[in-house]
Amino acid sequence: MxxxxxxxxxxxxxxxxxxxxxxxxxxxxxxxxxxxxxxxxxxxxxxxxxxxxxxxxxxxxxxxxxxxxxxxxxxxxxxxxxxxxxxxxxxxxxxxxxxxxxxxxxxxxxxxxxxxxxxxxxxxxxxxxxxxxxxxxxxxxxxxxxxxxxxxxxxxxxxxxxxxxxxxxxxxxxxxxWSFDAMPEGFYILRWQEPGRAEADFGRHDVRRVVRTIYVLFAGADVPVAKEGQEIMDLADESAPLPEWFTEEDLDVYASLYHKSGFRYPLKMYRSLHKMPCxxxxxxxxxxxxxxxxxxxxxxxxxxxxxxxxxxxxxxxxxxxxxxxxxxxxxxxxxxxxxxxxxxxxxxxxxxxxxxx
Missing domain, CATH: 3.40.50.1820 (Alpha/Beta hydrolase fold, catalytic domain)
Incomplete structure (x- = not known):
């Protein structure tokens, strides 16, 4: 049922x-x-x-x-x-x-x-x-x-x-x-903690592309790190396949949900990590x-x-x-x-x- x-x-x-x-x-x-x-x-x-x-x-x-x-x-x-x-x-x-x-x-x-x-x-x-x-x-x-x-x-x-x-x-x-001092400058959390940087990076693409790229990158075993002059969204192009367990229909759902909220407020979570209480x-x-x-x-x-x-x-x-x-x-x-x-x-x-x- x-x-x-x-x-x-x-x-x-x-x-x-x-x-x-x-x-x-x-x-x-x-x-x-x-x-x-x-x-x-x-x-x-x-x-x-x-x-x-x-x-x-x-x-x-x-x-x-x-x-x-x-x-x-x-x-x-x-x-x-x-x-x-x-x-x-x-x-x-x-x-x-x-x-x-x-x-x-x-x-x-x-x-x-x-x-x-x-x-x-x-x-x-x-x-x-x-x-x-x-x-x-x-x-x-x-x-x-x-x-x-x-x-x-x-x-x-x-x-x-x-x-x-x-x-x-x-x-x-x-x-x-948590401390991320040991991570390289291109580490995604450090990048996303910079006010406006992730917004500008994400803003180059539509919502569906942003969610797709994050799922492709973050489903892997490697830590997402950008090189100098490169942004996080550049780490995977549109031809990269989705994980086999994540369908185009699933992606459509995520895109439709984020169309209302956008990413501006969600990204603030990353800028609050240093304020976790002791x-x-x-x-x-x-x-x-x-x-x-x-x-x-x-x-x-x-x-x-x-x-x-x-x-x-x-x-x-x-x-x-x-x-x-x-x-x-x-x-x-x-x-x-x-x-x-x-x-x-x-x-x-x-x-x-x-x-x-």
Whole structure:
């Protein structure tokens, strides 16, 4: 039986955030005033908009709720395989577009970029909490990848009572900002941290070409580094084939979603990495799973590699569970969904609750 992914916009902290969800359990009475409006947005035959008086807050998965947090240049759609697998098992799967991404509203621009960078991570954590509140979800599993792992970890630390467990792909917990000082000048993160440089680079191409190039580059095992006089978008030409697991139709979906948001706000995430808080006394009180891909280029980055292999991780994350997928790329959840689904569902099953949440 085909699962249907529903879409709506919820008023979250002054913005309308787009939320995709699938999976239904027992209903309970509630009001519908928390839904800003329902989105007439359809992808293929497996999604639909919420176009009736059916209330989202009545959709509680039999086994609980899983919140999926995307990275860049991803969107809710990057979790489609995991959402359907979780729903088929009895969970409710919820995937928001981060503020400023896809179909969600962009926050107002700050004249002071440093001020905006400082508040970035706090805003994302607060948004996750507000989404759970808006959907009347007492606690949930949180699954994330790429930069989405940062607010996922912070959410689990700040709100352990609302977190049944946290699972992150490719990124281990870091108790402070990463340093990229050892990387060459052409390293993509250093390039994208320069105000205006990535915008100018991306602006030479249409949205579809930008997403295509990033997927081609970042699906590989090599760290994207540009030479002097070269920009990141120059590292792959239009003739380069897409990864075999990423179709032209998938690319069309990403392009359509980024047509609304553009890349200006999403790129600000990279300019906020140096503002990650220092948490020398962090101690997780919830179960944690980290999944690493053997062909994920990020595993070669000095800061990320140190976090993954450091013996001090156990000091911050007691009992952390780790999994390794030898062929896994940076987009492992799209590349090898069956393997990722098995790991996630096994992790969820290991941490049941007496009553569904």
């Amino acid at each position: 085909a699962h249907q992914i529903e879409h709506a916009h919820l008023p979250i902290r002054g913005l309308n955030l787009h939320i995709a969800q699938v999976g239904k359990g027992e209903n309970f009475p509630t009001e519908t005033s928390n839904i800003a409006h329902r989105t007439s947005y359809v992808i293929g035959t497996d999604t639909k908009c919420v176009d009736s008086d059916h209330c989202w807050r009545c959709l509680a998965g039999e086994l609980g709720t899983v919140v999926f947090l995307h990275g860049f240049p991803e969107i809710w759609y990057s979790w489609r395989h995991q959402m359907l697998a979780a729903a088929a098992t009895g969970y409710r799967a919820v995937a928001p577009d981060w503020r400023g991404y896809g179909l969600s509203d962009r926050p107002p621009e700050h004249e002071d970029e440093d001020e905006q960078a400082s508040s970035c991570w706090d805003d994302l954590v607060a948004d996750v909490l507000a989404v759970l509140d808006a959907l009347s979800v007492p606690s949930a599993f949180v699954v994330a990848k790429d930069f989405g792992a940062v607010p996922a970890y912070y959410f689990a630390l700040q709100h352990p009572g609302r977190t049944r467990g946290v699972a992150c792909l490719g990124i281990s917990f870091s108790h402070g900002p 948490l020398p006394d962090a101690k997780f009180q919830v179960p944690v799973l980290t999944v690493t891909g053997g062909k994920d280029y990020s595993s070669k980055l000095a800061g990320f590699e140190d976090d993954a292999e450091s013996c001090t991780v156990d000091r911050f994350v007691p009992g952390v569970k780790t999994a390794f997928i030898p062929e896994g790329s940076h987009f492992v959840q799209e590349q090898l969904p069956e393997q990722v689904n098995e790991l996630l569902l096994g992790f969820f099953e290991e941490h049941p609750v007496a009553a569904a949440t």
